Amino acid sequence: IAGITQAPTSQILAAGRRMTLRCTQDMRHNAMYWYRQDLGLGLRLIHYSNTAGTTGKGEVPDGYSVSRANTDDFPLTLASAVPSQTSVYFCASSDSAGPGELFFGEGSRLTVL
Amino acid sequence: GQNIDQPTEMTATEGAIVQINCTYQTSGFNGLFWYQQHAGEAPTFLSYNVLDGLEEKGRFSSFLSRSKGYSYLLLKELQMKDSASYLCAGTDSNYQLIWGAGTKLIIKP
Numbered sequence: 001i002a003g004i005t006q007a008p009t010s011q012i013l014a015a016g017r018r019m020t021l022r023c024t025q026d027m028r029h030n031a032m033y034w035y036r037q038d039l040g041l042g043l044r045l046i047h048y049s050n051t052a053g054t055t056g057k058g059e060v061p062d063g064y065s066v067s068r069a070n071t072d073d074f075p076l077t078l079a080s081a082v083p084s085q086t087s088v089y090f091c092a093s094s095d096s097a098g099p100g101e102l103f104f105g106e107g108s109r110l111t112v113l
Numbered sequence: 114g115q116n117i118d119q120p121t122e123m124t125a126t127e128g129a130i131v132q133i134n135c136t137y138q139t140s141g142f143n144g145l146f147w148y149q150q151h152a153g154e155a156p157t158f159l160s161y162n163v164l165d166g167l168e169e170k171g172r173f174s175s176f177l178s179r180s181k182g183y184s185y186l187l188l189k190e191l192q193m194k195d196s197a198s199y200l201c202a203g204t205d206s207n208y209q210l211i212w213g214a215g216t217k218l219i220i221k222p
Contacts, residue, residue: 058209
């Protein structure tokens with residue numbers, strides 16, 4: 001049972017570099033989300049997608065972009081990484097866009113130097 | 114503004130009961146979630162309350178008072194494996210989750 005798979009699990013990146021965090025789910029969930037989690041702060045929504053072909057901005061979208069070409073994949077791209085993007089990134093999915101249980105990937109720990 | 118408040122850290126003894134409180138202010142309200150997150154792991158779903166009252170699920174119960182903007186998570190018969198962070202999240206009128214910073218629960222033998 002895979003659920004949600006994120007890659008890489010950990011990455012150290014030089015500032016200014018481009019980076020894509022991958023997220024794949026096998027549950028056929030319509031909605032997918034990218035969150036970042038920083039010490040002392042709650043999970044913050046970066047971008048979301050309610051269904052394949054659509055995306056939306058969350059609370060902290062600046063510096064990030066996403067695409068949703070199909071149901072299963074929802075990559076997050078940092079076009080030009082900055083140190084403030086050092087964080088743990090979680091991809092999540094849910095069966096519908098309304099309130100419902102979120103299923104999380106194991107997270108990607110990103111350090112930008 | 115939208116806000117979720119919960120204590121930063123709590124300590125309890127194995128076998129005891131602990132109550133983790135959460136107060137929320139959201140623009141509109143469509144329910145409140147509790148998630149458990151062990152250190153270095155992903156959050157996992159515990160409960161969802163949309164109506165007032167207590168929902169019991171084994172050793173864990175969750176309570177909601179919409180009029181007071183208040184919820185709590187009650188953990189009974191604490192076990193060492195319950196040591197984790199507990200995340201409270203409210204759902205706003207757009208069905209987006211607003212997350213608290215989490216309560217780190219430390220269980221002592």
